[in-house]
Amino acid sequence: MRCPVEKRIDILIRGGTAVTLSERGNIIEDAEIGIGNGEILFIRRGSSKDPLPESVEIIDGSGRYILPGLVNTHCHMPMVCFRGLADDLPLDEWLSGHIFPAEARFVDPAFCAAGARLAIAELILSGTTTVCDSYFIPGAVASVALDAGMRAVICAGFADFSVPGIPDPAKNENIAENFIDRWKGSSQLLTPALFCHAPYTCSPKTMSKIKAVAGRRGVLFLTHLAETRWEVDEINRRYGTTPLRHLDRLGVLDGATILVHCTWLDDKELDILAERRCAVSHNPESNMKLAAGVAPLPAMRSRGIVIGLGTDGAASNNDLDLFCEMRTAVGIHRHASRNRDVMDARSALRMATIEGARVLGLEDKIGSLEEGKRADIILVDREKPRMAIAGDPCELLLWSASGADVSTVLIDGKIVVRERKLTTIDAQRAMEEVRNIAEAIGERN
Numbered sequence: 001m002r003c004p005v006e007k008r009i010d011i012l013i014r015g016g017t018a019v020t021l022s023e024r025g026n027i028i029e030d031a032e033i034g035i036g037n038g039e040i041l042f043i044r045r046g047s048s049k050d051p052l053p054e055s056v057e058i059i060d061g062s063g064r065y066i067l068p069g070l071v072n073t074h075c076h077m078p079m080v081c082f083r084g085l086a087d088d089l090p091l092d093e094w095l096s097g098h099i100f101p102a103e104a105r106f107v108d109p110a111f112c113a114a115g116a117r118l119a120i121a122e123l124i125l126s127g128t129t130t131v132c133d134s135y136f137i138p139g140a141v142a143s144v145a146l147d148a149g150m151r152a153v154i155c156a157g158f159a160d161f162s163v164p165g166i167p168d169p170a171k172n173e174n175i176a177e178n179f180i181d182r183w184k185g186s187s188q189l190l191t192p193a194l195f196c197h198a199p200y201t202c203s204p205k206t207m208s209k210i211k212a213v214a215g216r217r218g219v220l221f222l223t224h225l226a227e228t229r230w231e232v233d234e235i236n237r238r239y240g241t242t243p244l245r246h247l248d249r250l251g252v253l254d255g256a257t258i259l260v261h262c263t264w265l266d267d268k269e270l271d272i273l274a275e276r277r278c279a280v281s282h283n284p285e286s287n288m289k290l291a292a293g294v295a296p297l298p299a300m301r302s303r304g305i306v307i308g309l310g311t312d313g314a315a316s317n318n319d320l321d322l323f324c325e326m327r328t329a330v331g332i333h334r335h336a337s338r339n340r341d342v343m344d345a346r347s348a349l350r351m352a353t354i355e356g357a358r359v360l361g362l363e364d365k366i367g368s369l370e371e372g373k374r375a376d377i378i379l380v381d382r383e384k385p386r387m388a389i390a391g392d393p394c395e396l397l398l399w400s401a402s403g404a405d406v407s408t409v410l411i412d413g414k415i416v417v418r419e420r421k422l423t424t425i426d427a428q429r430a431m432e433e434v435r436n437i438a439e440a441i442g443e444r445n
């Protein structure tokens with residue numbers, strides 16, 4: 001019998017507390033994690049005494065929590081260039097009166113590339129290793145994500161009117177097909193997908209056609225849904241039903257559809273959602289900022305609906321820090337229900353990791369620290385005044401930590417942040433580029 005070939009270790013994380021977020025929920029003190037060829041080769045307690053080849057890079061994990069990288073299931077990365085633009089307006093007025101006109105005037109490939117670069121810098125510095133992004137000119141966003149070594153689901157965005165990169169919406173279907181053909185299978189890190197903006201900006205024909213392309217090409221289909229009371233009234237006025245029932249009639253709801261927000265759903269709609277096996281991206285900070293409402297998360301969870309967390313774009317959040325999003329999610333649902341038991345710290349951490357990965361169909365690859373998974377790993381510094389007491393790691397990470405405590409980040413076994421320093425992005429340049437764009441918008445708007 002042949003012996004299996006020993007896999008080569010490239011990186012060894014030594015020491016620290018591994019919060020694996022696996023099904024068994026094990027927490028490993030004094031952990032040792034071996035990484036080779038971008039994969040987690042082993043994770044165990046205590047260090048082995050075997051000598052290591054000199055080529056192995058050792059990361060000191062002592063004084064750190066070690067977690068799977070966070071998964072942001074909904075973002076519009078280039079919108080960092082619009083951060084702070086027309087804040088504090090109702091969603092319909094903010095979108096139609098400010099964001100859509102600004103997008104028509106300013107968004108081009110350079111805008112998308114600069115915005116994506118800065119957003120990825122912010123995301124990985126705060127512990128996010130996978131992002132699902134929905135915007136226009138997605139090829140520019142995808143190229144930047146690949147250069148930065150970010151794991152990403154990049155969605156091409158569609159509406160009934162002309163949008164940046166698609167002057168003629170009659171070409172939506174062709175553009176969707178070409179985008180998938182260009183990027184599908186191009187990299188281990190990148191997954192293309194398709195995004196219809198919302199049922200009030202996409203006609204039944206647009207929704208059905210784009211979902212059909214997604215189905216034919218075997219990719220995910222996403223849309224904002226039932227975000228505000230205004231949307232519910234508008235869809236009822238146009239189609240005589242609610243947004244979710246409208247999409248159900250169109251036949252676009254299935255296990256490869258992700259619905260973003262789902263703030264306004266009744267019990268029967270939640271049953272439909274569960275039956276069709278759609279996944280949900282929950283974005284509580286954006287919902288709170290826009291006063292959209294509180295999504296019925298406990299009722300979704302009790303039906304077994306798969307739910308991940310998203311930040312939404314930086315124009316409606318305004319940061320991309322999933323630690324903040326986790327804390328807000330638990331806080332808002334405990335507050336709204338006056339029930340402490342609706343969600344605990346571990347469930348919130350799982351929603352930001354393995355459940356987010358499940359939303360994106362990546363749960364076999366990422367989302368927990370387990371042998372055989374890709375090495376998307378973050379180290380969170382415990383040597384901070386507010387983290388100094390040893391308590392339950394999940395509770396401390398939820399209620400006391402922030403993205404600013406993330407010290408080191410690996411994506412696919414590559415170190416992209418080392419002791420708070422980005423290794424694949426020039427942060428100064430990224431900030432400068434977006435500042436210049438934002439100034440131009442300010443001057444010409």
Ligand SMILES: [Zn+2]
Nearest residue numbers: 074224312313
């Ligand atoms: Zn959004």
